[in-house]
Structures are given as C-alpha cells and as structure tokens.
Amino acid sequence: MNPSASSLPPRPGLWALLMTTFTPRRLGLNVGLSTLVAVLLNPMFVTPFISVWARTVFVGLVLLLAFDVAGHWPQRWMPRWVVQLLAVGLAAPVATLLAYLWMVEGDVSRFWEHEGLVSGFVWISAAGLMVGLTLALGALYRERDAQARAQELAFALERSNLEKQALDARLRLLHAQIEPHFLFNTLANVQQLVESGSPRAAPVLQSLIDYLRAAVPALGDQNSTLGTEMALVKAYLELMRMRMPDRLQFSVSAAPELAGLRFPPMALLTLVENAVRHGIDPSETGGSIRVEAHEQAGKVEVSVADTGVGMPETAAPGTGLVNLRERLRAFFGEAAQLQMLDEAPHGLKAVIVFPKA
Numbered sequence: 001m002n003p004s005a006s007s008l009p010p011r012p013g014l015w016a017l018l019m020t021t022f023t024p025r026r027l028g029l030n031v032g033l034s035t036l037v038a039v040l041l042n043p044m045f046v047t048p049f050i051s052v053w054a055r056t057v058f059v060g061l062v063l064l065l066a067f068d069v070a071g072h073w074p075q076r077w078m079p080r081w082v083v084q085l086l087a088v089g090l091a092a093p094v095a096t097l098l099a100y101l102w103m104v105e106g107d108v109s110r111f112w113e114h115e116g117l118v119s120g121f122v123w124i125s126a127a128g129l130m131v132g133l134t135l136a137l138g139a140l141y142r143e144r145d146a147q148a149r150a151q152e153l154a155f156a157l158e159r160s161n162l163e164k165q166a167l168d169a170r171l172r173l174l175h176a177q178i179e180p181h182f183l184f185n186t187l188a189n190v191q192q193l194v195e196s197g198s199p200r201a202a203p204v205l206q207s208l209i210d211y212l213r214a215a216v217p218a219l220g221d222q223n224s225t226l227g228t229e230m231a232l233v234k235a236y237l238e239l240m241r242m243r244m245p246d247r248l249q250f251s252v253s254a255a256p257e258l259a260g261l262r263f264p265p266m267a268l269l270t271l272v273e274n275a276v277r278h279g280i281d282p283s284e285t286g287g288s289i290r291v292e293a294h295e296q297a298g299k300v301e302v303s304v305a306d307t308g309v310g311m312p313e314t315a316a317p318g319t320g321l322v323n324l325r326e327r328l329r330a331f332f333g334e335a336a337q338l339q340m341l342d343e344a345p346h347g348l349k350a351v352i353v354f355p356k357a
Helices: 014-021 026-043 049-071 080-103 109-112 115-195 201-216 226-243 267-280 319-332
Strands: 247-253 287-296 299-306 337-342 350-357
Touching: 014 049, 026 049, 026 115, 026 337, 049 080, 080 267, 115 201, 115 337, 201 226, 201 247, 226 247, 226 267, 226 287, 267 287, 267 319, 267 350, 319 350
Parallel strands: 247 287
Antiparallel strands: 287 299, 299 350, 337 350
C-alpha cells in the first residue's frame, strides 16, 4: 500500500462530496464572483447578459467541483496540490465547451463555424482559467497555513503532555527521597527512648503507630490540602512532645478559608521536623514551635517558627530543604518561595509563600 495514499482520509461518496462542496457560503461566493466576471465580459458579447452570466456561473461551479474532487485524489505520482491545479486548468476550457455545446444543442459544426461563439469560448475559458487558478492557489496557501498551525498546536500539546509527565516523574522522585528521610528520623527518636529504658517508650511507640496509621495513606496523595497537612503536623508535634514533654511547646493555627487549598504532601512536615531536629533538640532548654498559615495580598504564607538554637551562618541547606524547594516549584510554579529567616533573640523561621489562585 502506498504510504502517502494511506495517510489520506477515505474518499467520500458522490452525495457527501456535493454537500461539502456546494455549501451555502461557497455557492454564494462562487455565484458572486461569477457574476462579477460576467459583468466584466459582457461588453465583448452580443448575446443578452443573462446568457453570459449563466455560462460563467456554470463554469465557476464546475471549477469548484473539480478542485474538491482532485483534493481527494490518491497521491501516487504527484503531490495533491499539483493535481488540483491541473484539474482546475483542464476544467476551465472543458466546462466552457460544454456550456457552448448546450447552447448549440450539441451541433459541433455549428459551434466551430460561428466566429462569435468561438470568440466567446476563448474569453470565458481564459477568464475561468485565470480566476480559477488564482483562487485555487489562494485556497491551497490557506490550507497549507491552516495545516501548519494545526501541526504547531499538536506539537505544543504533545510538548505540554511530555513536560507534565516529566514533572510528575520529578515529583514522584523528590517525594520518594523525602518519605524515607522522615520515617527513618522518626523511628530513630523512638529507638533512643527504647535504648535508654525510658518508661515513656511504650506510649510514644503507640503514638507513633497511631500517627503512621493516619499519615502513611497520605504520603502519596497528590490531592492533599493545607488543612490535612496542618492536622498531620499537629499529630507529629504531639508525638514529639511525648518524647520531650518539658522541652517542647507548640501551637498550630490556620485561617479556616485556607484549609481546602492544595498543598504538597509532607512539605510542611519537613519544615516542622527540621525545627525539632535542628532547633529544639540541640537546645538545653528546649523551646517552642509555632506553625501558622494566613493570606496576605493574594498570596498564602505558611510559616514554621522555632525558638531553638537557630541556624549557623556557615550551615549549608540540607537535602530536605533542597528537595522541598524543588517540590514547591514543581507544585506551585516559579512563583513559589521558601524563605529562611532568623528569629530574635534566637531561633529560625521558615516561610512558604505561594499564590492563592
């Protein structure tokens, strides 16, 4: 099978072809243009205008049909646009000849012996050929331009789909790196209590089991909301306070209208875990953690502030924060920010800023 021919749409039946060719709009344009040609040619004819008009309209309709029929011709030996131009070029004299033969009732000798008829045939054929080829070239150019735009849109859609697939894969990779990081650190805290023989080991372990039972199903939930993340953070901090009841205080608050906003799963927990591990744990007196979310000037600010030891000036961002920045950009776009600010007199404040819309 010829590849070029197989790429064409199936050829329509005669009735379907006539319906698509002679639409009201195309008929109106064709008759209007044929009328204009008849008006221009009328001074060269001695016959009534209605006779000249009928011939030009007939030729115009035949040219339109020939152009469309050639458009469905298989591309085996030459490009389709060449076939269409040839069809229009041949149809102009043939259609004019048919119109004149109808006038002389099929008497070919009468046609050739009448100088006026031959002259009219030449004028109408030439006009049909010139106007028909001009319009055919214009239609082919518009068709090629439309195909180029459609192909460009198809490429843009495919590129968008590929970018989305790459973004989803990137999110899954970053998420997979964060999940073990969180789980192993939490289990290490429980291990410390068990190894030290603390009587709080059993209740803390039970709290951890309860927490994981609620949190693990949400690890891969890409439809997580700020409200669910706040609830997970609160459960995590309750667990940490059981581990160090005299050294950790916390508060979790968010504006109710922000609870339903989409938010990256476990992103807020990463900041809270860092505050516990790097801010409160190293401090001899412990400290407090404050988690808040509010809207300001069309942007949402989610902050985690602690009164721990703070971050040394020479400290480099850890893997968790680097991955979190990547996740925020992938989830919210380039407008998302992660800011790390010093808290007076000591401590650190992490702020996630993203557009509400």
